Amino acid sequence: MSVAVVGAGAWGTALANVAAEACGGRTPLIGRDPAAMAEIAKARVNARRLPGVALHAGVAPTADLDAVGGEDVVLLVTPMQTLREVARDLAPRLKPGAIVVACAKGVERGAHALPPQVLAECLPGFAHALLSGPSFADDVARGLPTAVTLASSDETLAAALAARLATRSFRPYHTTDMTGVALGGAAKNVLAIAAGAAEGRGLGASAVAALIARGFAELSRLGAALGARPETLAGLSGLGDLVLTATSSKSRNFALGQALGRGEAPPDKLAEGAATAEALVALAAAHGVEMPISAAVAEVVAGRVSVAAAIEGLLARPLKAEA
Ligand SMILES: NC(=O)C1=CN([C@@H]2O[C@H](COP(=O)(O)OP(=O)(O)OC[C@H]3O[C@@H](n4cnc5c(N)ncnc54)[C@H](O)[C@@H]3O)[C@@H](O)[C@H]2O)C=CC1
Numbered sequence: 001m002s003v004a005v006v007g008a009g010a011w012g013t014a015l016a017n018v019a020a021e022a023c024g025g026r027t028p029l030i031g032r033d034p035a036a037m038a039e040i041a042k043a044r045v046n047a048r049r050l051p052g053v054a055l056h057a058g059v060a061p062t063a064d065l066d067a068v069g070g071e072d073v074v075l076l077v078t079p080m081q082t083l084r085e086v087a088r089d090l091a092p093r094l095k096p097g098a099i100v101v102a103c104a105k106g107v108e109r110g111a112h113a114l115p116p117q118v119l120a121e122c123l124p125g126f127a128h129a130l131l132s133g134p135s136f137a138d139d140v141a142r143g144l145p146t147a148v149t150l151a152s153s154d155e156t157l158a159a160a161l162a163a164r165l166a167t168r169s170f171r172p173y174h175t176t177d178m179t180g181v182a183l184g185g186a187a188k189n190v191l192a193i194a195a196g197a198a199e200g201r202g203l204g205a206s207a208v209a210a211l212i213a214r215g216f217a218e219l220s221r222l223g224a225a226l227g228a229r230p231e232t233l234a235g236l237s238g239l240g241d242l243v244l245t246a247t248s249s250k251s252r253n254f255a256l257g258q259a260l261g262r263g264e265a266p267p268d269k270l271a272e273g274a275a276t277a278e279a280l281v282a283l284a285a286a287h288g289v290e291m292p293i294s295a296a297v298a299e300v301v302a303g304r305v306s307v308a309a310a311i312e313g314l315l316a317r318p319l320k321a322e323a
């Protein structure tokens with residue numbers, strides 16, 4: 001199974017290293033900017049996105065999207081809001097029978113679509129999978145132990161992909177629950193912004209724990225409405241990634257929340273939860289599900305409500321049974 005990676009950010013670069021190690025062959029790492037990709041090819045390091053980590057000898061940086069043409073598996077690792085455009089660009093270039101694995105975490109603005117829906121709409125006729133779970137690019141690239149979830153509606157394919165991409169330190173579990181995996185990855189980024197804001201505002205570790213637990217409750221309600229399995233949501237790509245992202249300032253989403261909580265300027269880094277919050281709440285509303293923490297994040301990120309007012313609003317909600 002040969003692998004190409006589209007998207008030469010932190011996660012794409014880390015996954016290209018994993019694929020090159022796991023599969024042993026040449027792994028094209030495809031970015032948009034020819035000058036940046038030439039620089040990465042020359043330096044054998046992605047100094048801007050994943051500094052300090054040498055590229056595996058099998059990784060071949062390029063800006064030529066046609067490089068996907070000969071590969072069996074293509075990992076799509078660009079931000080969620082670009083997934084549709086990138087998938088469309090890929091469609092005529094993929095080889096027949098290619099397997100496309102979405103690695104972005106989020107809900108698409110406008111369509112309120114999760115990654116499996118975008119793949120289904122843009123790449124019919126190809127096999128689809130998702131890769132998600134608690135995994136900082138930097139940890140994976142440094143060979144620290146990591147476990148993720150690989151989802152495909154075709155269980156044989158999910159198991160085969162998981163086995164093919166595994167290394168001694170990168171451990172993919174497999175499932176057929178694509179909706180659960182996609183939802184967990186999308187929602188945890190939004191909830192991590194809330195946790196970061198509480199931390200940044202000095203509300204204490206108890207408040208962060210409450211946000212994680214109540215955030216998981218609202219994620220589970222939406223999961224039930226969408227037909228996700230509870231065990232997926234309680235697994236690596238749901239609770240596992242929520243715990244990682246909502247407790248570490250290494251997370252860009254948590255760091256954005258911290259900055260908002262402290263009243264500082266947001267860091268100039270991708271924080272998928274900021275783009276996803278409103279779309280997630282709209283997706284939930286379309287299924288009759290209320291997500292108060294995510295809705296508060298959407299309001300704060302859009303600048304419509306202050307962090308203080310959002311917290312006050314959450315604390316003023318009526319007391320109710322825990323569910
Ligand atoms: N960094 C991490 O630790 C992890 C990230 N992810 C997910 O992976 C996705 C990508 O994240 P990162 O690589 O960390 O972000 P990043 O900000 O490091 O890199 C994003 C890359 O996408 C490229 N890009 C942007 N728009 C594009 C377009 N239209 N076409 C092609 N390329 C485009 C950018 O040039 C950049 O190289 C996100 O959805 C993120 O949630 C998932 C797990 C871990």
Ligand SMILES: O=C(CO)COP(=O)(O)O
Nearest residue numbers: 133134135136251252253
């Ligand atoms: O998804 C991630 C870890 O699993 C990375 O989180 P951030 O995008 O918040 O840095």
